[in-house]
Every structure is written in C-alpha cells, then in structure tokens.
Amino acid sequence: MPGTKASESTRREQILSAAYAVAARRGLQGTRIQEVAEHAGVSHGLVLFYFKSKRGLLLALLDWLLATTTVLHVGRDIIRLRSPAARLQALLRQEMNRLSNEPVRIRLTFDFWTAGIRDAEIRLKMQQELQRYRDAFRPLATSVLAGDPVQFRGVTADGLAAVSVSVIKGCAVQAMIDPEHFDIRQFLAATESLMALMLRPAAA
C-alpha cells in the first residue's frame, strides 16, 4: 500500500509546508497530525516517521519559520541612507510592511510566542529571535544617541533598540487583533514624526 517514494529533504519540506498552512489555520495546539498529513498528501504515519512526535513537528516548524523569515535585512538601500534616524525610520517602515503582507506568518509567530510562555525549548528560540531583532537595531540606535548626547543622557543603545522593537511588536499585536480600528498609516505617520524629533538638533 505504500505510495511513491521521495527524497528525505523533499518529504520534510512538503510536510513542513503543510504544517505551516494547517498551523496558521488551526493554531499550534489545534494542529492535528492527521490534517497535516492530508494536506501534504501523505499518511499520518509518515509524518510521525519523519518528525517522531507532534512536538517534534512543531519545533521543526518553528525552525523552518524562523529560517524562512527574512531576518530584518538591513538592505544596501537602507545602509546607504545618510542619517541614522532616517535608516531607523526605513527599517521600521520595512518591518511594518511585513505586517500587512505576511499576516499568516505573523499570526504563527504570535502563536509560538504564547507557546514559549510554557515551553522552555520554544521560549529559547523566541528569545534568540528577539535578541537578533534588537541587535539589528542597536547600531542605528547607537548612531542616534551619538547625535544628541545631552538629550539622551542615561539612555543606552540597548534601551533604545528595545523601544524600537516594542513599537514593531506592539504594532503587530494591534494589527493582528484589531485590524479594523488600527490604522497602519496613521501609526506610521506618528512614528515618523517621533523619528524626526530624534533627528532634530537640540535647541541651543
């Protein structure tokens, strides 16, 4: 009764992409191996053959999710921008675009955050991701701080990076839960004004 065979990497990919679709629809806990298997066109036994347990599947899915997420790529076009605040701004804008363009991915990530509350292994991976996120912001934050040492006395680059990340993640939360009353454009306009404030030279 076995069907046609395929290479291991093909099968894993196939199953993971099915798991992605199912988990997006049903949530992590609500993901049934049966449904993933159907979606991938294989038997549920095969899913367990490759990933050994549901937990194994979900952990692999998380790795896959993080690996296929364009990790906050500070592209050349952004680096080219002269002012640090302008770069920070471009980064924010880029990330917020992701929010509208990849809602499914964001939703899943969200789900993994929650799972991470109780599962140490998941939490570790999410911590690393947050850290990468903050790290990506830090050099920019450093430049901004250097631009106005007086105003930013006592503020660390880490602190400012964390705030930047907060704005993004907080935006994600609102956009996800309350898309109707949450206007991304207004949000962007407000953040950009705040950026501009950081740019503005200190009043002599």
Added chain:
Amino acid sequence: MPGTKASESTRREQILSAAYAVAARRGLQGTRIQEVAEHAGVSHGLVLFYFKSKRGLLLALLDWLLATTTVLHVGRDIIRLRSPAARLQALLRQEMNRLSNEPVRIRLTFDFWTAGIRDAEIRLKMQQELQRYRDAFRPLATSVLAGDPVQFRGVTADGLAAVSVSVIKGCAVQAMIDPEHFDIRQFLAATESLMALMLRPAAA
C-alpha cells in the same frame, strides 16, 4: 454524596479564581476542567453545571480577567500633572510597573490574544480592551499634538495613542518572553527621553 452548598455567586467566584490559577499555569488550551475543579475543591460536574462548557468557562474567565484588571486608571495624581507629556510619561510608567508586578495576569492576557486570533467572540473582547486602552491615551495625545502643531503635522491623536499602546504591549511581549535580556529600567529611560523630546519646544 453531594457536599455542602454555597450561593451561586460564591461558587462562580470560587471556580473562576481556580480557573485563573490553572489557566495561568497550563495555558488556555491546556486547562482541564478536572484540574480546575480539584483546585476549587468541587467536582468537575459542578464546573460544567455552572459554566455549561469549557468554552463557557474560558469566556467567563476572560470577562473576569478584564473586569478585575485595573483598567488603565488615569488617577488623580496623574491628571494633576501639568504638562501632557509628563502625564503620558506617568501613564507609561504605571503600565510598565504592572508588567513586573502582575506577570501572571499579563501572561494570561497574552494567551487570550492568541486565542482571539481564531475565536471571534474572544477577539471582540480583546478588541474592545485595546480600544479602551487607546482611548485612555487619546486625550493626552491630543494635548501633546496641540503643543507642537508644526512638528506633528499630519499626525493624528489616534495614531499617537496607537504608538503609545504599542510601546506598552511591545514591552510586555519582550518582558514576557525574554526577561533575562530585557532591561525594563533601560527601556523606561529610553521612553522617557523620547517623551522629553516631544515636550521640547520647537527650535526657532
């Protein structure tokens, strides 16, 4: 075999508070009626007698959670503060204190956010809560905008309120998932500097 009886409101309270404890530990999906019952010292049949289903219990828990959450109380001490930005600042600080002092509550709220992704009834309640949150910030935001119409051209009070909420919620996310690398003090220092920027009169 029935045990001693109690008033309906007592029992509901008793069960809900047990559900709170259990849900905090196990997560919403992981909450078993059996465990809630044991924790409340009643039979699991009674839990269903009062709440009719697991879903009913969780929805009631959500109501209870929102009702017992000090809803962003803009206290007298805050209102008394002269400058709007100072009030905004005080509000932010107050909310961030909640993050450290009531981690359990925050974790549960987080869980409900995730549940709200797939459950319309839960989502609605969470939307209302976000809306209340933004509403509480709006008057302050309005004042801030009025203070520097040039700088904030094109920025709406809603937008600025949404950013404020983002900062809080994003802070919650990071504090929850990565408490080790997330330094609330640095975070506060950074936000306060940003607040100060908004206060600063435009350079002539």
Added chain:
DNA sequence: TTGCGTATTGATTGACGAGTCAATAGCTTC
C-alpha cells in the same frame, strides 16, 4: 530479474478529556 532495504501505509491501541445524567445529600419552608 531477483532480492534487499527502507519509505510508506493504515489498522489498532491506549489515554485522555469533555460533556451527560441519574442518584443523592444538603438546605429551606411550612
């Protein structure tokens, strides 16, 4: 072509947990 190794299947098991319900004990009323 034959034979071997393994990827694949699907029937099966076992556990768990939500929801039902008839029996019953506690409270209230007269």
Added chain:
DNA sequence: GAAGCTATTGACTCGTCAATCAATACGCAA
C-alpha cells in the same frame, strides 16, 4: 419533622487524537 427543591456528585459515554507497528510496495543494486 416532613416534604420538596436543587446544588452537587461521580460513574459513564463518546469522540478525538497521538503514537505504535506489522505488513507491504517501491526503488535500487547486482
């Protein structure tokens, strides 16, 4: 103290789903 109401119980049913495993067909090597 009797009767009636209902809150409370716990045994039960039913469905679901993860995980196991023996059987089997496919692909490959000789």
